[in-house]
Structures are given as C-alpha cells and as structure tokens.
Amino acid sequence: MALSYLRSSSSRSVNLLKPLSSSLPLRRPISTDTTPITVETSVPFTSHQCDAPSCSVETNPKELLTFFRDMALMRRMEIAADSLYKAKLIRGFCHLYDGQEAVAVGMEAAITKKDCIITAYRDHCTFIGRGGTLLEVFAELMGRQAGCSKGKGGSMHFYKKDSNFYGGHGIVGAQVPLGCGLAFAQKYSKDETVTFALYGDGAANQGQLFEALNISALWDLPAILVCENNHYGMGTAEWRAAKSPAYYKRGDYVPGLKVDGMDALAVKQACKFAKEHALKNGPIILEMDTYRYHGHSMSDPGSTYRTRDEISGVRQERDPIERIRKLILSHDLATEKELKDIEKEVRKEVDDTITQAKESPMPEPSELFTNVYAKGLGVESFGADRKEVRATLP
Amino acid sequence: MLATASQRILGQSFQNIRPAVSVLRSYSSAAKQITVRDALNSALDEEMSADPKVFLMGEEVGEYQGAYKITKGLLEKYGPERVLDTPITEAGFTGIGVGAAYYGLKPVVEFMTFNFSMQAIDHIINSAAKSNYMSAGQISVPIVFRGPNGAAAGVGAQHSQCYASWYASCPGLKVLSPYNSEDARGLLKAAIRDPDPVVFLENELLYGESFSVSDEVLDSSFCLPIGKAKIEREGKDVTITAFSKMVGYALKAAEMLEKDGIYAEVINLRSIRPLDRSTINASVRKTNRLITVEEGFPQHGVGAEICASVVEESFAYLDAPVERIAGADVPMPYAANLERLAVPQIEDIVRAAKRACYRSVPLAATA
Numbered sequence: 001m002a003l004s005y006l007r008s009s010s011s012r013s014v015n016l017l018k019p020l021s022s023s024l025p026l027r028r029p030i031s032t033d034t035t036p037i038t039v040e041t042s043v044p045f046t047s048h049q050c051d052a053p054s055c056s057v058e059t060n061p062k063e064l065l066t067f068f069r070d071m072a073l074m075r076r077m078e079i080a081a082d083s084l085y086k087a088k089l090i091r092g093f094c095h096l097y098d099g100q101e102a103v104a105v106g107m108e109a110a111i112t113k114k115d116c117i118i119t120a121y122r123d124h125c126t127f128i129g130r131g132g133t134l135l136e137v138f139a140e141l142m143g144r145q146a147g148c149s150k151g152k153g154g155s156m157h158f159y160k161k162d163s164n165f166y167g168g169h170g171i172v173g174a175q176v177p178l179g180c181g182l183a184f185a186q187k188y189s190k191d192e193t194v195t196f197a198l199y200g201d202g203a204a205n206q207g208q209l210f211e212a213l214n215i216s217a218l219w220d221l222p223a224i225l226v227c228e229n230n231h232y233g234m235g236t237a238e239w240r241a242a243k244s245p246a247y248y249k250r251g252d253y254v255p256g257l258k259v260d261g262m263d264a265l266a267v268k269q270a271c272k273f274a275k276e277h278a279l280k281n282g283p284i285i286l287e288m289d290t291y292r293y294h295g296h297s298m299s300d301p302g303s304t305y306r307t308r309d310e311i312s313g314v315r316q317e318r319d320p321i322e323r324i325r326k327l328i329l330s331h332d333l334a335t336e337k338e339l340k341d342i343e344k345e346v347r348k349e350v351d352d353t354i355t356q357a358k359e360s361p362m363p364e365p366s367e368l369f370t371n372v373y374a375k376g377l378g379v380e381s382f383g384a385d386r387k388e389v390r391a392t393l394p
Numbered sequence: 395m396l397a398t399a400s401q402r403i404l405g406q407s408f409q410n411i412r413p414a415v416s417v418l419r420s421y422s423s424a425a426k427q428i429t430v431r432d433a434l435n436s437a438l439d440e441e442m443s444a445d446p447k448v449f450l451m452g453e454e455v456g457e458y459q460g461a462y463k464i465t466k467g468l469l470e471k472y473g474p475e476r477v478l479d480t481p482i483t484e485a486g487f488t489g490i491g492v493g494a495a496y497y498g499l500k501p502v503v504e505f506m507t508f509n510f511s512m513q514a515i516d517h518i519i520n521s522a523a524k525s526n527y528m529s530a531g532q533i534s535v536p537i538v539f540r541g542p543n544g545a546a547a548g549v550g551a552q553h554s555q556c557y558a559s560w561y562a563s564c565p566g567l568k569v570l571s572p573y574n575s576e577d578a579r580g581l582l583k584a585a586i587r588d589p590d591p592v593v594f595l596e597n598e599l600l601y602g603e604s605f606s607v608s609d610e611v612l613d614s615s616f617c618l619p620i621g622k623a624k625i626e627r628e629g630k631d632v633t634i635t636a637f638s639k640m641v642g643y644a645l646k647a648a649e650m651l652e653k654d655g656i657y658a659e660v661i662n663l664r665s666i667r668p669l670d671r672s673t674i675n676a677s678v679r680k681t682n683r684l685i686t687v688e689e690g691f692p693q694h695g696v697g698a699e700i701c702a703s704v705v706e707e708s709f710a711y712l713d714a715p716v717e718r719i720a721g722a723d724v725p726m727p728y729a730a731n732l733e734r735l736a737v738p739q740i741e742d743i744v745r746a747a748k749r750a751c752y753r754s755v756p757l758a759a760t761a
Contacts, residue, residue: 157528171516171521208483212486
C-alpha cells in the first residue's frame with residue numbers, strides 16, 4: 001500500500017501515489033496547496049454596535065487540512081488526558097476542551113505569534129495552538145520536568161512566553177484585566193499587535209471584566225475579549241447565571257460579534273475582523289457559541305445539569321472536526337481514508353508522547369525553592385521543618 | 395485601673411504626638427533637608443527618566459498631581475501615556491498593571507491607601523506574586539504597588555489598617571517600608587529596578603516630615619539593598635525593631651531610655667520581606683532583649699514573626715521574654731482619645747523596654 005503523502009503537512013511537493021483501486025482522478029497534494037477556496041459559513045454573524053464581517057471566508061486546502069489535523073490532535077490529547085486522570089497520573093484539576101477545538105485553531109489562523117493570547121484554566125489546546133508541544137502538555141499534567149512549567153504549574157498553569165501565550169489562570173475572570181494589560185503594553189510599545197483575552201460564560205459576569213473593559217475603551221486598547229460560551233459555568237446553565245446571556249452585547253458601548261464557535265472558519269473570520277477593529281478602534285467582544293463534551297472538570301460527570309441527548313445532539317450536528325471533514329470531502333481535497341489515516345497517525349503520536357512523558361522524571365527536591373523570585377537576593381526560604389530544610393533563593 | 399488609665403492619658407498629653415522633625419546640624423557640609431514626599435517624587439522622576447518602560451498608574455496621580463502630591467509634576471514632565479489617571483476600579487486597573495508587567499513593562503501602581511488594595515489583592519497575590527513560580531521562570535512581574543499604609547489621623551476603621559504582615563507572609567512578593575527620606579529614595583528606586591513584584595508601604599503622616607540626606611542619597615544612581623535592615627541607633631541593653639513611622643517613635647523612646655541608663659539599639663527594618671533575620675538576631679545576641687514595634691494588629695503580625703525567628707535562632711541568648719508593641723486589637727476608632735489608645739505611643743515602647751530589662755514600674759494599685 002502506498003504511503004500516504006498526507007503524513008506531514010510540511011511543504012513537500014511530492015506527487016501523490018494513488019492506490020490503483022481508487023477511482024478518483026489525480027489531484028495535487030493538499031499538504032502544500034494554497035489555492036484559495038471560498039466557503040460560506042453556515043451560521044451568520046450577529047453584531048452589536050458594528051457591521052458584521054462577511055460570511056464568505058477565504059481558505060485553502062492546506063489550511064483546511066491543518067485545521068483537521070490540529071483539531072484531531074487536540075481531541076485525542078484531551079481524551080488521553082481523561083484516561084491519564086482516571087489512572088491517577090494526573091492529579092488535582094483537569095479541565096478538558098474537547099468540543100471547543102475550533103476556537104483555538106480558528107483564532108491561530110487569523111493572527112501571528114506576536115499577538116498575545118491569555119485564557120483561564122481550560123488551556124491545554126490553546127497552548128498547543130500557540131506552538132506548545134504534546135510532550136510539554138503531558139509532562140506538565142503529570143508533574144514532570146519536561147513539562148512546560150517544569151512540573152510546577154499543573155494543568156491550569158501552562159505558559160509560552162516566546163509565542164506570547166500568557167497562561168493558564170486559575171482565578172475565574174482574573175485573566176481579563178491581565179489581557180487588557182497586555183494590550184496596554186502592546187500599545188505602549190507601539191507593536192501594532194493585539195491581545196485576545198478568553199473567558200467563559202461563567203466569568204462573563206465578573207465585575208473586574210467590566211472594570212477592565214471600561215479602561216480599555218477609555219484608553220483605546222487593542223484588546224479583544226473572547227467569551228467562549230459553552231453555556232455552562234461549571235454546573236450552572238447560562239440562563240441561571242446571567243440576566244442577559246447575550247454576552248456579545250454586554251459591552252454596551254463596546255462593539256460585539258456573536259460567532260458560531262464550532263466552525264473554525266467562522267472563528268477565523270471573526271478573529272481577523274476583530275484584530276483589524278481593535279488596532280483601529282479599541283476593544284471588541286467576540287462571543288463564541290461553543291460546547292464542551294466533558295463536564296467542567298474531571299470531577300464533574302457533566303450530565304447532572306444537562307441531558308446526554310443534548311451532548312450527543314451537539315456531537316452529531318455541530319462537531320467541529322466533522323464539519324471540516326465534510327468540507328474537505330465535499331471539496332474533494334482528500335479521501336475518507338486519508339483523513340482516517342491522519343487520525344490514526346495523531347493517535348499514535350499522542351500515545352508515543354505519553355510514553356515519553358512518563359519517562360520524564362519528577363522535579364528535583366531543590367526545585368521547591370527555585371523561581372520564587374526572578375532575583376532571589378540570596379535570602380533564605382524554609383521547608384515545613386525549618387531546622388531540617390532551608391534554602392538560599394537563587 | 396482608673397488611676398493607671400488617667401496617668402497614661404495625662405502622660406500622653408505631655409507627649410508630642412506631632413511627628414519629630416530632625417534637627418539640621420546645619421554647619422556641616424552638604425547635608426540637605428528633604429521631605430519624604432520630595433524624596434519619593436524625585437525617585438519616581440529619576441527612574442522614569444532612566445527607563446522608558448517605567449510608567450505610573452493610579453487614581454489622581456496625573457492631573458490632580460497625586461492625592462498626596464507624591465506624583466506632582468510627573469504628568470507634565472512625562473505626558474499622559476506614562477502617567478495614567480485611572481477610574482476608581484482597583485481590581486481592573488491592578489490587573490491591567492500586572493498584565494503590562496507580564497509583557498515586560500515596569501508599572502508603578504498607586505493605591506490611594508493600601509486599604510483599597512484589598513479590592514485588588516487577588517491580582518497582587520495570585521496574578522503577580524505567584525506567576526514566576528507557576529511558570530517556572532517564564533513570566534516575571536516587575537511591578538511596584540505603592541501607597542500610604544497604616545493609620546493616618548482620624549480617618550476611622552476602614553482607612554487605617556496596616557497591611558505589612560498580610561503581604562509579607564506571601565512568597566513571591568517583596569515588601570518594603572521606608573521611614574525617612576533616605577529610605578524613601580533608596581528603597582523606591584530599588585523597588586522599581588527589581589524584577590519581582592514589590593509592595594511599597596509608605597506612611598501618610600511621614601510625607602511632610604523632613605530629614606537630612608547626604609549628597610550620595612541625592613545622586614540619581616542611589617539605591618538601597620532590598621532585604622537589609624539598618625541600625626539607626628546602636629545600643630547594648632535592648633533591641634527595638636520597628637518600621638515606617640514607628641522607627642521615629644522607637645528613636646524617641648531610646649532617647650528617653652538613655653536617661654534611665656538603658657541603651658537601646660533601634661533597628662529600622664526597611665524590608666519586611668525578605669526580613670533581615672541576621673541583623674535582628676545579631677543584635678539580640680548582643681543585647682539579649684527584644685521589643686518589636688509595629689502599628690498594625692498584633693495577631694499574626696510582623697512582631698510575631700520576628701519573635702519566632704529570634705526564639706528559633708537565638709533562644710539561648712534571650713535574657714527576657716520578647717515583648718510586642720502593636721496597634722490595639724480593635725478596629726480603629728474615630729474619637730481622638732480612643733485613636734491614641736489604639737496606636738502605639740512612645741511610652742508604650744519605653745515601658746516594654748523597661749520590662750524586658752527587669753526595670754519596670756509596677757502597675758499602680760487601684761485606689
């Protein structure tokens with residue numbers, strides 16, 4: 001059987017090897033194909049205080065394939081994390097993002113690594129989108145040295161400063177003023193870049209969000225507030241928490257856009273629009289209508305406050321990976337088998353990485369005392385029994 | 395009981411509660427007098443001039459020239475992009491300041507008083523103090539939170555709390571508290587240059603006080619080390635630790651004690667976190683007696699930590715139990731006489747020192 005040329009999406013201009021049994025015509029390898037394709041989003045944008053962008057989204061085969069692969073990777077990663085948690089290799093909190101992948105990949109397609117992203121604790125896939133590796137994710141989740149925070153952060157505290165990913169925050173809503181601060185700094189430094197501050201429908205009611213939005217609007221900061229509305233703040237449905245669950249309108253004088261968050265192309269279009277807006281006119285709110293298949297965290301079955309029918313209904317009708325798959329197939333950009341091969345490949349990559357991550361050691365005990373300060377001044381710090389364990393902070 | 399109380403109140407009316415003004419030994423060389431306010435202002439000015447990443451943010455810091463005039467003239471000099479008047483939304487603007495520090499700028503966030511910092515304390519602790527650790531060094535937070543701390547005069551319970559022990563208990567923060575103009579300049583400059591989050595606790599009643607400073611202090615490169623206490627007055631009989639306004643009281647207490655043949659060593663902590671345990675312990679090993687003085691609430695206070703540290707490190711050297719002088723264990727009352735009872739006075743320090751030296755006056759028997 002011919003090797004699939006779709007193994008990697010690196011730009012190899014290799015001509016395909018078609019199985020003779022296939023009846024499909026010869027076509028260009030889609031891993032490098034950037035022929036523009038225009039796709040109409042199925043759900044229109046709803047806007048508040050602004051003109052909505054067009055529903056016609058420019059894309060190309062390479063991008064669609066990247067979407068498919070990246071989302072499949074994220075999906076597999078989160079499902080594998082579920083198993084690791086149940087095997088007690090991941091401890092504490094673990095908030096999974098499966099179902100919401102389109103927001104992470106669509107956003108990345110519209111921006112650069114010089115733009116900033118900050119989010120809350122459901123951050124594994126956002127980290128991958130920013131260029132983090134699977135190994136850094138699994139090792140961090142298991143508290144090992146190879147983790148992105150050397151095992152000292154955990155699931156909620158992933159960071160990647162070199163691609164402007166500022167975490168990873170455990171306090172609901174706190175990341176929004178922080179994100180507006182990043183936008184402030186970008187404007188102060190005249191970088192012509194923007195910040196996307198992500199938060200959930202639960203966090204949307206936080207006072208500090210409105211404080212930060214007020215300042216951002218006053219000072220014209222290039223801040224884009226993105227409400228990932230998965231309709232449940234932990235176990236509380238949006239209509240039980242918000243008098244007005246029209247989160248894209250909650251900015252009042254700040255424009256907003258409601259987006260089908262399960263459609264990676266719609267997300268891309270909205271983020272592109274938002275970036276242009278924010279650089280010229282200051283803050284804007286994007287509400288991504290999305291859904292999480294898992295419960296709030298691994299301790300939440302996710303079915304006491306919503307029906308299994310609802311969950312499977314969304315999976316049937318709106319799954320982001322299935323939509324891209326259908327798009328790729330309907331445009332004849334790959335075969336079903338090729339896409340299945342990608343999924344198999346991704347699964348193997350995840351499994352192999354987990355094996356590798358398990359071999360990474362736990363941090364050295366001396367790491368207890370590192371990074372307390374950037375500049376430790378040689379002061380002393382203490383363990384539980386200070387006559388036994390003391391250290392000089394580097 | 396009544397006799398003692400009235401004795402104290404009488405005693406207090408003879409005491410000068412007004413802040414001490416240090417006398418200028420005027421005929422010596424180049425020593426200049428500057429107020430703590432001017433010291434802070436010049437420190438901010440110089441650091442903003444030296445580093446374009448430094449900017450100021452807070453309520454009334456710009457057009458109003460600063461609620462206590464600490465930031466006077468800086469808006470005119472550096473412009474509205476670097477001196478930012480914020481709305482009255484501490485949680486929001488503190489979070490914005492911390493986010494700017496994540497990106498690499500150096501914000502100086504003013505709290506009109508540290509009582510209002512409680513609205514933003516999540517950002518100070520969870521967003522600022524812990525980030526370098528949680529990110530294993532990727533995200534450092536070079537921010538300064540500054541403003542008046544502790545009691546002022548007649549401002550009541552919600553405007554008078556001292557936050558030194560709260561912030562100093564948190565790893566990842568540095569907590570400084572200046573006393574005089576030299577401290578104000580040197581410690582603020584050090585705080586702004588430091589790559590970690592610094593809580594800088596000033597005192598409203600000290601802003602207007604003048605202190606002599608040398609030419610070295612006035613130089614724009616002047617900086618004091620963080621984590622080092624200063625022995626303001628040497629002595630051999632008892633150690634008195636204090637910070638901020640209480641240093642002035644401790645020095646006056648030392649003068650009074652000297653008349654009774656007790657020579658007190660006064661330590662100006664300057665840095666609450668990191669605490670200069672070695673200077674404190676070295677002093678106690680010399681004097682064998684310790685009084686800790688602070689304005690804040692006594693329970694779980696700065697003095698409690700110093701006492702524990704000395705008991706752990708220098709137990710064998712103690713000739714008397716450690717004495718704590720602190721604010722009264724009550725919310726700050728408004729009435730002037732009650733307020734006086736709620737804050738340490740100089741004779742409280744004197745009395746405690748005498749107790750530690752086994753020279754105390756026994757409590758007067760009730761009539």
